[in-house]
Amino acid sequence: MLKVDELTVARGGRPILQNVSFELKAGQALVVRGPNGSGKTTLLRTIAGLQPAISGQVLCDEEAIAYAAHSDGLKANLTVAENLSFWAEVFGTAQMDQALAQFNLNDLQDRPANTLSAGQKRRLGLARLLVTARPVWVLDEPTVSLDAASVDLFASVVQAHLAAGGAALMATHIDLGLEAKVFDVAPYKASMIPRSGGFDEGFL
Amino acid sequence: MIALLIRDLKLSVRAGGGFGLGLAFFLIVTVLVPFGVGPESGLLGKIAPGVLWLGALLSCLLSLDRIFALDWEDGSLDLLATSPLPLEGVAAAKAMAHWLTTGLPLTLAAPFLGILLNLPQSGFGWLTLSLAIGTPALSVIGTFAAALIVGVKRGGLLLSILVLPLYVPTLIFGAEVARRGSAGMEVLPPVLLLAGISLGAVAILPFVSALVLRINLR
Numbered sequence: 001m002l003k004v005d006e007l008t009v010a011r012g013g014r015p016i017l018q019n020v021s022f023e024l025k026a027g028q029a030l031v032v033r034g035p036n037g038s039g040k041t042t043l044l045r046t047i048a049g050l051q052p053a054i055s056g057q058v059l060c061d062e063e064a065i066a067y068a069a070h071s072d073g074l075k076a077n078l079t080v081a082e083n084l085s086f087w088a089e090v091f092g093t094a095q096m097d098q099a100l101a102q103f104n105l106n107d108l109q110d111r112p113a114n115t116l117s118a119g120q121k122r123r124l125g126l127a128r129l130l131v132t133a134r135p136v137w138v139l140d141e142p143t144v145s146l147d148a149a150s151v152d153l154f155a156s157v158v159q160a161h162l163a164a165g166g167a168a169l170m171a172t173h174i175d176l177g178l179e180a181k182v183f184d185v186a187p188y189k190a191s192m193i194p195r196s197g198g199f200d201e202g203f204l
Numbered sequence: 205m206i207a208l209l210i211r212d213l214k215l216s217v218r219a220g221g222g223f224g225l226g227l228a229f230f231l232i233v234t235v236l237v238p239f240g241v242g243p244e245s246g247l248l249g250k251i252a253p254g255v256l257w258l259g260a261l262l263s264c265l266l267s268l269d270r271i272f273a274l275d276w277e278d279g280s281l282d283l284l285a286t287s288p289l290p291l292e293g294v295a296a297a298k299a300m301a302h303w304l305t306t307g308l309p310l311t312l313a314a315p316f317l318g319i320l321l322n323l324p325q326s327g328f329g330w331l332t333l334s335l336a337i338g339t340p341a342l343s344v345i346g347t348f349a350a351a352l353i354v355g356v357k358r359g360g361l362l363l364s365i366l367v368l369p370l371y372v373p374t375l376i377f378g379a380e381v382a383r384r385g386s387a388g389m390e391v392l393p394p395v396l397l398l399a400g401i402s403l404g405a406v407a408i409l410p411f412v413s414a415l416v417l418r419i420n421l422r
Binding site: 048049050051052063065066067068069070071072073074075076077078082086087089090091092128132 | 207208211214215218219220221275277278279280281282283284285286287288289421422
């Protein structure tokens with residue numbers, strides 16, 4: 001479903017991880033681990049197609065990936081339902097009610113997003129994943145600011161997603177109780193600076 | 205694309221959205237001009253087309269830096285970039301929303317402000333027409349400049365410096381249409397040139413904006 005082949009990723013023009021390879025099949029989850037600044041976010045952004053890789057490739061249909069980052073992309077002046085229905089329309093799906101129910105947001109539907117707590121915002125951000133209807137979830141620290149109950153809720157949603165034939169790639173430090181393989185980025189730390197292109201590469 | 209357009213229009217009329225800000229600025233600038241240059245009606249009538257065009261251009265500038273900056277700050281620009289919407293479509297929808305909330309109200313308000321500046325009667329139609337044709341170019345060019353400064357904290361000032369030189373051709377031909385129109389001269393050549401600038405900008409710049417956004421999101 002998602003295959004990463006000898007990928008070298010860079011942050012700020014400097015390679016940070018090199019020759020990363022792994023494969024993710026339908027129904028599998030992979031947890032990316034590593035200390036702060038080790039390049040987890042950069043790796044996930046590269047896989048999501050937001051930045052180009054220095055070398056290697058990501059073998060996956062770009063239309064299959066749903067990406068969720070540190071920030072939830074919520075509009076403070078729109079209500080919960082408006083925020084979610086916008087993404088449902090962008091992704092051309094109509095599963096909003098289900099997404100609201102799964103993340104326990106039904107009672108908050110008509111509240112403007114700026115009145116939500118941090119954990120409620122995060123739940124809304126994660127509910128967006130459901131309305132994308134995309135099979136490969138690429139999640140960067142999905143459990144930040146969630147309480148224990150919400151983490152369980154999130155874990156069960158991921159479980160259901162995997163059971164339905166999806167896949168999930170997550171950078172997280174919390175044990176979600178999923179049967180997920182752990183991928184430690186430490187051994188892939190870029191040691192030298194491979195310059196494959198011209199002299200102006202640092203500016204691109 | 206339509207969903208994004210509707211969302212942006214909705215956001216602009218909600219609290220803090222900035223709808224009407226440009227219009228109020230336009231009104232104030234126009235009202236201030238007679239205080240500055242004196243109440244002589246002949247002089248005011250002469251400078252009215254230029255003043256109105258300058259005012260419209262500056263009001264347009266006010267809301268430009270929000271086009272992408274807000275979406276970048278809350279992370280939705282990243283999410284839009286990974287969504288099925290092409291970034292070209294995002295840029296076009298953003299420019300359209302900006303025009304609907306800024307350019308269109310300015311165009312509609314301009315004739316009323318023309319009265320304040322003693323604009324000659326024959327000039328009203330041409331002023332409105334020139335703004336209707338010219339303001340889309342202002343929005344599209346502004347969207348491109350806004351894409352350039354995505355990720356720059358408090359880039360509003362930088363944006364103004366970047367975008368004002370790019371507005372020069374639109375201003376020259378736009379004000380020329382209004383000036384010639386109010387003086388009863390031949391207006392077709394500047395109208396065509398203004399329309400050319402607008403059409404060219406609308407056709408090309410969304411693609412350039414998308415390219416710039418892609419680079420800035422890395």
